Amino acid sequence: MTTQQVDELGIDLTGPEQATTERGGHASRGMLVWLRMRKSPRFWIGIGIVGLMALWAIFGPLFYPWKPNVQDLFNTGSPPSADHWLGTDAVGNDMYALVMAGLRTSLIIGLIAGPAATLIAAIVGSLAGYLGGRVDAVISWFINLMLVIPSFFILIMITPVLNHLIIPGLIFFIAGFGWMVMGQVVRGQARSLRQRDFVRAARYMGIGTFEIIRRHIIPSMASLLIIDATLGVVGAVLSETALSYFGFGIQPPRTSIGTLLADNTQAATTQPWMFLSPAIVLVVLLFGVSLIGEALRDALDPTSGAARD
Amino acid sequence: MLAYLVRRIINYLILTIIATLLAYILASYTLNPEARYLGRNPPLNQNSIHNILAGLGQDPSVPVIQRALTWFGNIIFHGDFGMMYNNQPVLHSIIVRSGISLQLLIVGTILGAFLGVVLGVWGAVRQYRASDQIVTALSFLVLATPAFVLGVLLMITATRFNAAVGHQVISFTGQYTPGLSGTGRILADRVSHLVLPSIALIMTGAASYSRYQRSVMLDVLASDFIRTARSKGRRRGSAMIRHGVRVALIPMSTFFAYNFGLLVTGSTFLETVFSWHGMGELALTSITNHDINGVSGSICYVAVLILIASTLSEVLYAALDPRVRV
Numbered sequence: 336m337t338t339q340q341v342d343e344l345g346i347d348l349t350g351p352e353q354a355t356t357e358r359g360g361h362a363s364r365g366m367l368v369w370l371r372m373r374k375s376p377r378f379w380i381g382i383g384i385v386g387l388m389a390l391w392a393i394f395g396p397l398f399y400p401w402k403p404n405v406q407d408l409f410n411t412g413s414p415p416s417a418d419h420w421l422g423t424d425a426v427g428n429d430m431y432a433l434v435m436a437g438l439r440t441s442l443i444i445g446l447i448a449g450p451a452a453t454l455i456a457a458i459v460g461s462l463a464g465y466l467g468g469r470v471d472a473v474i475s476w477f478i479n480l481m482l483v484i485p486s487f488f489i490l491i492m493i494t495p496v497l498n499h500l501i502i503p504g505l506i507f508f509i510a511g512f513g514w515m516v517m518g519q520v521v522r523g524q525a526r527s528l529r530q531r532d533f534v535r536a537a538r539y540m541g542i543g544t545f546e547i548i549r550r551h552i553i554p555s556m557a558s559l560l561i562i563d564a565t566l567g568v569v570g571a572v573l574s575e576t577a578l579s580y581f582g583f584g585i586q587p588p589r590t591s592i593g594t595l596l597a598d599n600t601q602a603a604t605t606q607p608w609m610f611l612s613p614a615i616v617l618v619v620l621l622f623g624v625s626l627i628g629e630a631l632r633d634a635l636d637p638t639s640g641a642a643r644d
Numbered sequence: 645m646l647a648y649l650v651r652r653i654i655n656y657l658i659l660t661i662i663a664t665l666l667a668y669i670l671a672s673y674t675l676n677p678e679a680r681y682l683g684r685n686p687p688l689n690q691n692s693i694h695n696i697l698a699g700l701g702q703d704p705s706v707p708v709i710q711r712a713l714t715w716f717g718n719i720i721f722h723g724d725f726g727m728m729y730n731n732q733p734v735l736h737s738i739i740v741r742s743g744i745s746l747q748l749l750i751v752g753t754i755l756g757a758f759l760g761v762v763l764g765v766w767g768a769v770r771q772y773r774a775s776d777q778i779v780t781a782l783s784f785l786v787l788a789t790p791a792f793v794l795g796v797l798l799m800i801t802a803t804r805f806n807a808a809v810g811h812q813v814i815s816f817t818g819q820y821t822p823g824l825s826g827t828g829r830i831l832a833d834r835v836s837h838l839v840l841p842s843i844a845l846i847m848t849g850a851a852s853y854s855r856y857q858r859s860v861m862l863d864v865l866a867s868d869f870i871r872t873a874r875s876k877g878r879r880r881g882s883a884m885i886r887h888g889v890r891v892a893l894i895p896m897s898t899f900f901a902y903n904f905g906l907l908v909t910g911s912t913f914l915e916t917v918f919s920w921h922g923m924g925e926l927a928l929t930s931i932t933n934h935d936i937n938g939v940s941g942s943i944c945y946v947a948v949l950i951l952i953a954s955t956l957s958e959v960l961y962a963a964l965d966p967r968v969r970v
Contacts, residue, residue, distance in 0.1 A: 482950070488927055489943075569788065596792075
């Protein structure tokens with residue numbers, strides 16, 4: 336069912352790059368998507384949430400006196416107050432400063448690892464689908480193998496070895512274990528695109544495989560890939576958070592949303608603010624990202640969601 | 645059909661075996677079983693450490709590939725997954741603990757999928773009504789929340805609830821209270837422990853299933869055969885259920901296989917949050933104790949679960965789609 340939708344999308348994209356706007360004029364496809372996006376409240380709410388949180392994580396510390404790893408020994412485990420806006424944790428670290436620092440780490444990992452996984456899926460999937468034959472057999476088999484392996488346990492085993500390379504390492508491995516499902520979808524798409532006239536024409540003109548994939552196959556799936564990259568951010572942040580929560584991801588003195596949740600779980604039922612502030616920040620951020628992803632899906636795919644009926 | 649199914653199962657079986665072997669090899673490189681015995685007081689001498697490790701099949705002087713093959717040979721010929729760091733046989737631990745984990749996983753998977761399908765169909769049928777908007781917003785919220793955060797949030801809520809009622813109605817540590825007697829009380833106690841982790845897992849499952857089911861159902865509702873069913877005189881509800889839902893469930897069966905892997909990881913998190921002594925704990929403690937046999941055993945267990953789920957989803961697909969049945 337999904338592949339069929341995307342098929343229609345493929346036709347849509349490969350046709351002449353023109354569409355009619357509601358005013359009766361002609362607009363490029365990018366323009367059309369933008370016009371649809373502009374009307375979507377989901378998109379604006381999502382962009383607003385994510386943009387504000389990113390700005391807050393980057394510039395927030397400039398406007399706040401407490402630093403993440405400075406303990407206020409007179410106020411340990413205190414609830415939110417004028418001095419400590421989100422209270423302090425059990426050893427007196429300021430929660431507001433910690434959450435900003437943690438959000439920064441989680442954002443960096445999510446924003447790089449999510450799109451990176453999509454990139455791997457695009458390259459590997461289109462190679463398999465476009466070339467077919469033995470390459471396809473090997474890649475499909477490899478994807479199936481990767482899907483059987485429980486990636487979380489593998490990540491747990493790898494991350495302790497990374498030491499000070501933990502952030503680039505996490506990005507690398509989260510992306511490396513997050514591309515398979517999309518890879519299969521891309522493969523199916525590339526298989527049908529291979530038979531299209533414009534791809535054939537390019538092939539008969541003697542254009543190389545990678546050039547065809549780069550110029551024709553991947554752009555034809557752009558919308559699918561953009562959606563996946565956006566929603567991939569959610570998956571990557573969730574992976575990082577889970578790894579850090581169980582003590583295998585980010586290690587002290589570094590902070591991430593996951594380490595904050597882990598450090599404050601014990602106190603969650605008695606001093607809820609310690610757990611709730613990083614939890615709410617995480618949920619709101621991911622909620623915002625998924626809103627953008629859904630708005631993109633609606634705008635890019637005329638057969639789904641808001642653009643339907 | 646049967647031949648196809650058998651071929652798929654054999655294919656999955658080969659994948660499972662390779663995945664397990666790769667896990668063993670990876671574990672042998674990243675984990676260091678010697679670390680368990682170093683730094684003890686009084687210190688163990690190198691020879692006895694060596695002997696213990698050799699007994700576990702983890703002699704560092706033997707090449708990793710050879711150790712992996714020996715370990716695998718023992719599974720095939722003797723059904724022996726080796727010993728864990730605490731001298732329990734791995735297989736025994738897996739059997740005991742998987743019973744605990746499967747309780748949660750089965751309840752979560754079945755109810756989660758059921759609730760997800762119902763919510764998805766409901767959302768599609770009443771598209772853009774208030775109920776659809778609310779369910780959509782809620783499922784986005786749940787999808788943005790990691791399973792373990794959901795677990796802790798439920799714990800906070802339950803604490804408040806218990807305090808308000810003035811009685812420990814919902815329990816959230818372990819899978820039962822030790823030292824109870826009487827079948828009724830034990831049963832009630834089990835249920836009261838099962839409630840929170842199940843709710844968390846059901847919510848996670850239902851949220852992702854409902855999103856997908858809603859979108860598939862919308863496609864189905866727009867198709868011609870629904871109009872045909874309506875025009876030949878079927879009432880709206882019956883056309884929806886007999887023709888619509890059945891067709892909309894077909895792609896769901898594939899999605900079920902994908903999603904199952906996520907639910908297994910999710911239930912691992914929940915077990916840890918609620919201090920259940922299940923497979924999640926086994927896997928995590930094996931890794932922190934540098935136990936290669938334990939880790940590989942747990943990964944094999946998860947791979948087998950995914951194998952079963954994938955096979956089930958193929959059977960479901962065949963049962964729902966008459967074109968596949970031959």
